[in-house]
Amino acid sequence: MHFSIPETEVRSDENGSTYVAYNIHVNGVLHCRVRYSQLLGLHEQIKKEYGNNVVPAFPPKKIFTLTPAEVDQRREQLEKYMQAVRQDPILGSSEMFNSFLRKAQQETQQIPTEEVQLEIYLSNGQKVKVNILTSDQTEDVLEAVASKLDLPDELVGYFSLFLVQEREDGGCTYVRKLQEFELPYVSITSLHSTDYRIVLRKSYWDTAYDNDVMDDRVGLNLLYAQTVSDIERGWILVNKEQHRQLKSLQEKGSKKEFIRLAQTLKYYGYIKFDPCITDFPEKGCHVIVGAGNNELNFHVKLPSDQMKEGSFKVTRMRCWRVTSSQVPVANGTANPSSSSKCDVKLELAFEYLMSKDRLQWVTITSPQAIMMSICLQSMVDELMVKKSGGSIKKQMQKKRLNGSFQRSDSQQAVKSPPLLDSPDPSREQVVKLSTKLSSVSLRGLSSSNSASDISGNDFHGNYAFEGIGDDDL
Incomplete structure (x- = not known):
């Protein structure tokens, strides 16, 4: 951040x-x-x-x-x-x-502490309404959503809350992953715009963790809904034959098989960012960046209009940094009365091992630079956990044993149900919600042929980052 x-x-x-x-x-x-x-x-x-x-x-x-x-x-x-x-x-x-x-x-x-209802969106656009305190931190809200969905405690750490902006063209921009130092209700309310949503999405990169999630009914439905959504928005590439197979599996209700097939497709599990600017391989190149599979993937349009694709592996990045600068906005924009109004320009720069003895800085200018940096950091963290023989599940169990997910007494007093209460009246709603999760369809899915997509690994490779070597991965 x-x-x-x-x-x-x-x-x-x-x-x-x-x-x-x-x-x-x-x-x-x-x-x-x-x-x-x-x-x-x-x-x-x-x-x-x-x-x-x-x-x-x-x-x-x-x-x-x-x-x-x-x-x-x-x-x-x-x-x-x-x-x-x-x-x-x-x-x-x-x-x-x-x-x-x-x-x-x-x-x-100036938002007082009180009980409110907050809408959290799933990948398929469905809303989950949770009763929280305005002073609840991110982890509290995530726990409340998991409870409403009936997601087991041991799977909560596989998901995170993201601030997402809906675009006029129907797409969405992932602004950031909500952090432990912020209050989700306050964060979304302070934006004063209906364009923003808080979305629940898986927060790991290694597809091996999908097995843990798919062993649970609700986890399977969440992962299935996200996979369908990513295919529909074009984040995962699908050709005609793959599309036919996916439709067939969907009609049979074979969700696990659907996800297994999707795992073999290009860009499965990636987050795609809005078009932006890079200085690689030339200054001023337009690029679409995707994060996934322990890499940043570049779809670059050169000044000559030639298209190139390549990947920067996180294991070849020696370091990276995010910088911000104030860019004056001229009169005639959103605030014509002020000539001193500024926009924030964000840049992500990383030093990359292009060849055995050549390091080079690559810069991306994008409002989502910090989100890209968070993705890189989480990839490295996950690789380090894997190298040490750990897992997300073990980390979650350790956190719970240390009590880091326990609410304060005042929060429990407000939010816990009476001890002698009748069965939870919202239980039927939870069942219906889980049922709705299973009714995702491949509506509007384009049948593009991946064979015609840009290919090539012009800047692809592996490098030992922070003690992680290829042999360790």
């Missing part, structure tokens, strides 16, 4: 006194406004808990009122501080840091 503090605001508190608010953005979108004193308080807590050696430098207090130049200098220093904390594997994942961000997000949006 990319943290930035691109701007400050002068605001007034309840006593009428003015103060400088620092606007913390995540992925280029406002997450919360905080005062210097709040961040200083967080810093002191972190220092007390983890020691001076771990904590990054924090901008010092000033006795006198800051000049505009000093405010901007402090803004830059606080931005570097937040980025350093987030990037630290211990501090960035600490409950202290995440709870600070969740509380600040809720206070900024």
Whole structure:
């Protein structure tokens, strides 16, 4: 996730006194406004808990009122501080840091803690309505959805919640995976747009994990619905013969066989991103990027209009980074009254081993750069778990044993059913919901012939990343 503090605001508190608010953005979108004193308080807590050696430098207090130049200098220093904390594997994942961000997000949006109903979408467009608290974090909401669907506890970790934007052409843009430091209800409400949805989708890359999911009826239905959806939107390539076979399996109700066949198709399990720009193999090339199978796949249109396809394996990436910059928007756009309005330009750059002795930086300019980075990181994490002999199921069991999925007492008091209550009246709805999941069809599926698609592995290979070699995979 990319943290930035691109701007400050002068605001007034309840006593009428003015103060400088620092606007913390995540992925280029406002997450919360905080005062210097709040961040200083967080810093002191972190220092007390983890020691001076771990904590990054924090901008010092000033006795006198800051000049505009000093405010901007402090803004830059606080931005570097937040980025350093987030990037630290211990501090960035600490409950202290995440709870600070969740509380600040809720206070900024001025949404009180109360019970609400939140709509979560499945891959086939169906809605699941869950009763949650506005202050529930991402994991709480995910658990509530799993409970509503009757998905077993041991399979919850195989899925995640994603913020998705619906496009006018009927497609969708995956904006980001919801993180532990945010409140899904607050995140979706603060966007003030009906174009955004929270979607449940599998969050692993290794197709071997499909076996765990398909052993459960609800897990099978969720995976089946996602597979059909990915085929319909063209994320998975299907030729005429494969389409015929899929339709036949669907008519027989053979969901497992349907998924098994889909696993053999090109781009199964990939997330596709919106068209964007890359500097490879030439500057200014239009590209469609897909993430899956431990790689970033490129469909590049060269300036000569020639099309090329190739893959960058994560095991050949030495490192990557996401950068953001402010791009001025000229008058005549969405805000013609302001000549200083800026858009955020995001870039993902990775250093890649092109050949035995040649490393090269490749840059992608895309609003989804952070989502791409999250995909890369999760691929590496999954490879490391696999290398150590672990699995998603083992990680979930460990988390549950450590109590990381337990709600607070106050949340349990609000959300748990009475002990002597009659059978859950929503149980029939759950059964119907699971039944509806099985009624997915291949409507509108195009019968394109994959043989005519662009092919070639012009920039494909393997490399040992962070101690992962090809022999280990």
